[in-house]
Amino acid sequence: MSSGAFVPNFTRDATVRVLHVKIAVCVKYVPDAAAPKRIDPQTKRLDRSVEGALNPFDVHAVEEALRLKEGGAGDEVVLVSLGPQKALEALRRALAMGADRVVLVADEAAGGSDLVATSYALARALEREEADLVLFGQQASDADGAVMWAAVADRLRRPVVSQAAELTLNDGKVRVKRQTEFGYDVIEAPLPAVVAVSDAINEPRYPSLKGIMGAKSKPQEVLSASDLGLEADRVGDAGSRTSVEALVDPPARGDARKLEDDPNAAQAIVEFLAEKKLL
Amino acid sequence: MSTLVFLEHHGNELQKGSLGVLSKAASLGDDDLAGVLIGSGVRELASEAGKFGAARVYVADDPRLEAPLPQPRVDVLARLVQERGVDTVLFAASVLSADSAAGLAARLEAGLNWDLVDLVNDGGRLVGKRAVLGDSVYVDVGWTSEPRLALIRSGSFEPNATGGSAETEDIKVELEDFSLAATMVEQAHEEREGPAIEDAEVVVAGGRGLGGPENFALVEELAKALGGAVGATRAVVDAGWYPYATQIGQTGRTVSPKLYIACGISGAIQHKVGMQSSGVIVAINKDPNAPIFEFADLGVVGDLHEIVPKLTELVQARRSG
Numbered sequence: 098m099s100s101g102a103f104v105p106n107f108t109r110d111a112t113v114r115v116l117h118v119k120i121a122v123c124v125k126y127v128p129d130a131a132a133p134k135r136i137d138p139q140t141k142r143l144d145r146s147v148e149g150a151l152n153p154f155d156v157h158a159v160e161e162a163l164r165l166k167e168g169g170a171g172d173e174v175v176l177v178s179l180g181p182q183k184a185l186e187a188l189r190r191a192l193a194m195g196a197d198r199v200v201l202v203a204d205e206a207a208g209g210s211d212l213v214a215t216s217y218a219l220a221r222a223l224e225r226e227e228a229d230l231v232l233f234g235q236q237a238s239d240a241d242g243a244v245m246w247a248a249v250a251d252r253l254r255r256p257v258v259s260q261a262a263e264l265t266l267n268d269g270k271v272r273v274k275r276q277t278e279f280g281y282d283v284i285e286a287p288l289p290a291v292v293a294v295s296d297a298i299n300e301p302r303y304p305s306l307k308g309i310m311g312a313k314s315k316p317q318e319v320l321s322a323s324d325l326g327l328e329a330d331r332v333g334d335a336g337s338r339t340s341v342e343a344l345v346d347p348p349a350r351g352d353a354r355k356l357e358d359d360p361n362a363a364q365a366i367v368e369f370l371a372e373k374k375l376l
Numbered sequence: 377m378s379t380l381v382f383l384e385h386h387g388n389e390l391q392k393g394s395l396g397v398l399s400k401a402a403s404l405g406d407d408d409l410a411g412v413l414i415g416s417g418v419r420e421l422a423s424e425a426g427k428f429g430a431a432r433v434y435v436a437d438d439p440r441l442e443a444p445l446p447q448p449r450v451d452v453l454a455r456l457v458q459e460r461g462v463d464t465v466l467f468a469a470s471v472l473s474a475d476s477a478a479g480l481a482a483r484l485e486a487g488l489n490w491d492l493v494d495l496v497n498d499g500g501r502l503v504g505k506r507a508v509l510g511d512s513v514y515v516d517v518g519w520t521s522e523p524r525l526a527l528i529r530s531g532s533f534e535p536n537a538t539g540g541s542a543e544t545e546d547i548k549v550e551l552e553d554f555s556l557a558a559t560m561v562e563q564a565h566e567e568r569e570g571p572a573i574e575d576a577e578v579v580v581a582g583g584r585g586l587g588g589p590e591n592f593a594l595v596e597e598l599a600k601a602l603g604g605a606v607g608a609t610r611a612v613v614d615a616g617w618y619p620y621a622t623q624i625g626q627t628g629r630t631v632s633p634k635l636y637i638a639c640g641i642s643g644a645i646q647h648k649v650g651m652q653s654s655g656v657i658v659a660i661n662k663d664p665n666a667p668i669f670e671f672a673d674l675g676v677v678g679d680l681h682e683i684v685p686k687l688t689e690l691v692q693a694r695r696s697g
Contacts, residue, residue, distance in 0.1 A: 134509050135509075136508070136509070136513055136515070141515070143509075211487065211488075212478060212481055212482075212487075212488050213481055213482065213485055213486065213487060213488070216478075216481075216482050217482075236645075240508070241490075241491055241508070241645060242490060243474060243490075244474050244475070244477065244478035244481075244488065244490060244527075245478070246475075246478075247446060247474070247475040247476070247477075247478035247479045247482075248478040248479060248481055248482035249482070250447075250479065251447075251450060251478075251479040251480075251482040251483050252482050254552070254554045255554060255557070256447065256554060256557035256558035257446070257447065257475065257479075257558065258558055259471060259474075259475055260471055260627060262614060272561070275471075276610075276614070276620075276627050277444070277470070277471040277472070277564065277627055278386075278470055278471060278627055278628065278629075279386055279564045280564030280620050280621075281564050281620070282560060282562060282563050282564050283560075283561040283562035284445070284558055284559065284560055284561060285558070285559055285561050286557055286558040286559070287557055290557075290558070297610065297611065297614040337487070337520070338481075338485065338486055338487025338488075338519060338520050338521050339487035339488065339489050339517060339518070339519055339520065340517065340518045340519070340520055341515050341516070341517055341518075342503065342515075342516040342517065342518045343515065343516040344513055344514070344515055344516075345505075345513075345514040345515065345516060346513075346514065352673075353672065353673055353674075353675070354673070354674050354675070355669060355672075355674075355675040355676075355677065356674070356675070356676045356677065356678070357664060357677040357678075358677060358678055359676070359678065362660075362676050362678050362683045362686075363683050363684075363686035363687040363689075363690055364690065365676070366658060366660075366674065366676065366683075366687055367687065367690045367691065367694065369658070369674050370635070370656075370658075371694075373635075373656050375578075375634060375635045375656060376691065376694055376695075
């Protein structure tokens with residue numbers, strides 16, 4: 098259904114919330130930070146066969162959703178992701194933290210989707226959820242992308258605010274303090290809305306043992322592209338509008354030096370600066 | 377090629393990043409290069425863009441465009457790209473540009489490549505250069521359809537005033553309801569003291585590794601001895617240790633001094649993009665695995681609380697000697 102017609106789940110003049118407030122958190126499965134990262138020279142895509150994890154920036158968005166729920170501003174926290182089937186295991190970490198359920202769009206055909214294709218698939222999954230608030234983390238740790246929320250918000254025709262350092266949900270509105278190049282702004286938007294949070298917004302919790310034990314039995318729905326009614330030529334390579342054409346060696350670094358536990362480090366720095374004619 | 381450059385402005389000034397991208401676009405040989413100014417009361421900035429290579433500046437001037445929010449800008453850009461048959465839209469990376477570019481990508485089903493450090497016109501085919509995986513691999517990226525959208529990493533291109541002039545053309549502003557739903561309640565006012573850190577030849581910056589706000593004194597003293605400015609990371613600014621005006625990184629300043637000394641800074645990408653084009657980078661950090669050692673010219677693994685005061689003394693002695 099069109100999200101444009103969707104009415105926020107609050108009444109202005111009532112002191113009690115009358116309906117269920119749903120928070121969706123978009124999360125990405127990425128190669129684990131400790132795993133060696135490489136680009137496959139054949140496909141020119143990131144090698145994703147290594148151990149994977151929940152994008153660390155998204156963990157802050159999950160934490161923020163859980164805090165809103167615990168503070169009484171939300172009722173349900175749903176994780177929405179586009180990725181391989183094996184992503185479920187990593188997504189369980191967010192369930193163990195306290196999220197209620199997972200919707201994973203897992204389809205071979207969606208592999209290699211760029212911004213245009215991924216935002217299309219995510220928007221379809223989010224429309225189906227009719228969430229009041231959609232949260233994103235600040236960036237993906239694998240591709241350094243930091244823009245997905247704005248593309249998804251445009252498809253959903255909802256207001257978007259990024260770089261949130263503080264977020265409150267009140268009276269059918271989200272109020273965000275965010276940092277830009279010029280300092281801190283305060284922005285308000287009516288629900289339903291899309292917000293991307295920074296990693297300075299909170300310190301995420303570690304899952305409890307009870308949480309970990311309970312995570313497996315929480316609802317974990319895996320959808321194919323056709324389950325969601327996605328058009329085949331709008332996902333994966335076919336739906337993407339960007340391409341990687343060549344891999345190039347990085348420019349050679351100069352004669353970089355490293356000193357470890359040198360008792361004369363300060364003197365060594367001075368000599369280095371003098372040699373570079375900086376003193 | 378019909379290229380459009382998004383001209384970001386703040387406090388009645390065109391942003392240096394946008395002018396750098398405009399100069400680069402001009403150097404790619406587009407003789408119909410256009411810029412677009414979106415805001416309220418911004419018309420007078422158009423002539424400035426002409427000096428940096430724009431043949432034409434489209435102006436969308438409307439009170440509803442006053443706040444620097446992305447969604448109304450997507451409406452203006454989408455209409456302009458479609459009506460004028462623009463094939464390439466370039467943005468200098470910023471919070472506003474990134475959100476505007478991604479919204480536009482979805483609206484027009486257009487490919488967006490981000491974090492580009494260079495653009496090449498390969499016989500009419502545009503190729504973007506990107507560093508990935510902590511800059512360990514460079515990739516050439518392209519677009520499989522038009523329009524092509526690109527976000528350029530801060531500091532990649534210097535503005536180059538060639539002294540031309542631009543034709544100004546007002547364009548119609550029609551905005552979607554949802555684009556006006558988010559409202560600015562309180563807009564940031566830049567607070568700055570002392571010389572701008574962008575202009576300093578030496579920057580000494582401190583991060584979480586300082587251990588506490590009181591230890592910024594170590595950084596300040598070294599900066600003073602070197603005749604430089606003080607910088608800070610986002611983490612310590614968000615923690616309230618040091619003012620925002622000194623923040624270096626993606627949502628702070630971009631600097632490229634001759635010398636950059638990083639004290640207790642891990643070197644996450646957020647920070648790196650704001651200082652990587654510095655001439656010489658010296659890093660002092662106790663964690664030998666800190667990413668900053670991957671791009672420092674001189675990496676010193678050790679306790680900054682011991683090294684920095686000693687270094688300050690030595691520099692002072694040398695300068696007075």
